[in-house]
Amino acid sequence: MPEPDRDLSRKAIAQALADLADTGHLTLVVVAADGVTAFLLHRDDNGCPRGRSWSATWADLVGERGWDADPAGTREAVVRASRAPSSSGEVILVAVSSGDPKAEQALDWLRAAHPAAQVLRAEPPIAALVREVMADDPLTRSYELVVVLADPGSGRPRLTSRQLFPLGSRPGARTRVAVRCEAAGPYGTAFAVVTWQGPAPRLLSVQSAPLVPGRYEVTAELVRPGRVRFTGLPELSPDPRDWDQLVSALPDRLPGGVGPAHLVCAVEVCGADDQVAERLSRARQVISFASGELGDLLRVSLLAYGAHSYDPSAPELPVRVAAWKTDAGEALDALDALEERGAVAGGYPYHPHAAQLEDMLAVVVERLDWADPTPAVVLTVGGRPPHPARTDPSRLLPCPHRHDWRKLLALLRKRQGTVLGAICDQAADQAHQAWHGIGAAALAPLEAVDVRGLAAALGLVTPSPVHLPFPLLDETE
């Protein structure tokens, strides 16, 4: 039934658009006094309505020959101009003017060609009406913001999405979301909106801006289908990266400290005074750096070991546990005391070529809580080899306590989440073979320590620079 009411027309068109399936087409043929205009509407990959239009005047359609000269030809030209596919897709005929004979004639022909078509009567301008309807189309997909979450098991970053607008949302809808942004590299942090269809997300839009790392309260507003505006951030600009590029920019670790850790620093305090001082200062650097990155997630232990005495009348200094599982501050205080004391166990009857490394390992093995899943990083700073458990070709005297460094190292390596690192007086190719085990994860030479690189290799922090392409979901709210 023809209906002149503009509002009714809008509703009818909106309903037809809402019913439009992902693969379907909706054709609107507007018949006016001067000619026909066809609007072809469909949904794009993200479910957003898209439209195109073609217009033709009567003169365009019949040319020189005039409206009535060849009625069959004119009819055919009119039907062709409607562009409506004959078989599939819904067709709506909109009559704009009433009473014009050509228009009425054309409408009749079109009705005959599309017998199932709705016929509406409406006031111009129809193009504006179609645009309004399209802009007001409720979402046919959920819109979601791409965010990074730390995997609770591994602590590794994982991509996920946080819903901004559910199915059916209309323009004007707003959602607030709290995110943390990290240093993000040259393109900045990308605010990517995806729609979900099937197993894979589909990128709808991506805008980015270099942001000062920190927490942001972001408001997302649905402007119209396919367009989301973010406020609460500096101005965003289009990001040239496609979805694959963005995903591949995701690092395999999160920046900054990776989580709680127990740093066990063991320092050889025998030998030349300046060397002992340098070892202690390296330990200080690493402890300070790790504590700066991890804050109170870091526990620190500090051990000092020297040389064995081989004269029973000169009892040796045992391995000293200067701090155990304390905070960094307390451990650094203990380090002050070690620095104050300086080198120990020099000269006869202390062995000059090896140290109580194996005793130190035994203490660590005994002291570590084997049920505690917190990663433990055992960092040894020294230079001498350990004593063998028994006389061997090295001719180093055996450990008086018969500790076997190989067995102790194997034990430590078996412990879940235990990482072994070392700072050795000698370069790696000159270090005693034991140091390659003691520094299995990282072996740095004393004279040149890249503290961040070492901490990263030991898993205390992520390698620098880590760029996080997407915001991290802040779940603390």
Next chain:
Amino acid sequence: MQPEPSRGRPDHNISMWGAPGSGKTTLLAALFIALTRRNDDWKIVGSDPASSDYLIDRTNALSRGKVFPEASMTLERYHWTLIGPAPQKTGFWGRKAKPGPPARIGLSMIDAPGGLFGTGRRPAGGVSAPDGAGDPRRQELLDNLERSRGIVFLFDPIREFTFGDAFDHMHAPLTRLAERMLASGEFTDGKLPHHIAVCVTKFDDPRVLETAEKRRLLTVDLDDPYRLPRVDSEDARELFRELCQVSASGNADMVLNALDQFFHPDRIRFFATSSIGFYVDRRTKRFDWDDFQNMVPGEADEDSRIRGQLHPINVVEPMLWLGQRLAAIRPATEIS
């Protein structure tokens, strides 16, 4: 060299012979301790005050100070007497032994810097004084060798691993000695008249002990409370030959040839010797294969020290063998 107190004492002259650092002086220093650790009745006494002082000083330095002697710079002569148990019914040394009074063997020991045994063509380690061919000490050493009838030759396998110069330190003096003996008509059967005790030193070093162990040359004396491994004299020659295989110069086997050329087979005896012996834990009082090294290395500029008590191995034996053999052959000569 010290003035020779010629008091008509019958001494058998014995010369220590070996490359620098082969352990000559340490061996002498350990002699007193070695004797006290034996449970037979042999003892050693100085035959003059200087020799007694030396015994006391060295013994103390070694066992209490735990230090090795310094490298020798001069030729030293010590006069000691080994006093044995009273011989039992049949004479210890055959017909010449008289029952009753304890056996005495007078020893006049010559300890020279090892460098003097070198070829004289190049400086040898351990000696800073000039020791070229014209060095008067070299002449004196040869004089002494000529006069002595017993030689303790020290072969240092550790030095041989690194320098391989044992042959050099044996060959030059040996040929000179032969020259002189020939001239004085004492090279009669084509052999030198000397007895030679060849001591493979530093038997306590893991590399030496391991070689002996690999060749299954080790025995343990059942009477030894410490159960220290040792190599019987009969097997020591094989140990010597085995150690020659790893000589740095490959010349070590020539030492063996030279010994056979110049000495009568009856007058050569091999010993696997260690002046300091193996480390024995004071509580367990047993040799422990896992921990037997008795030296603590020194810092860069310091010498090694002795770790525990000394348990000299085959230190007395070469002296006794020489003393007994020399005493059996002829009465001790007067020292000139």
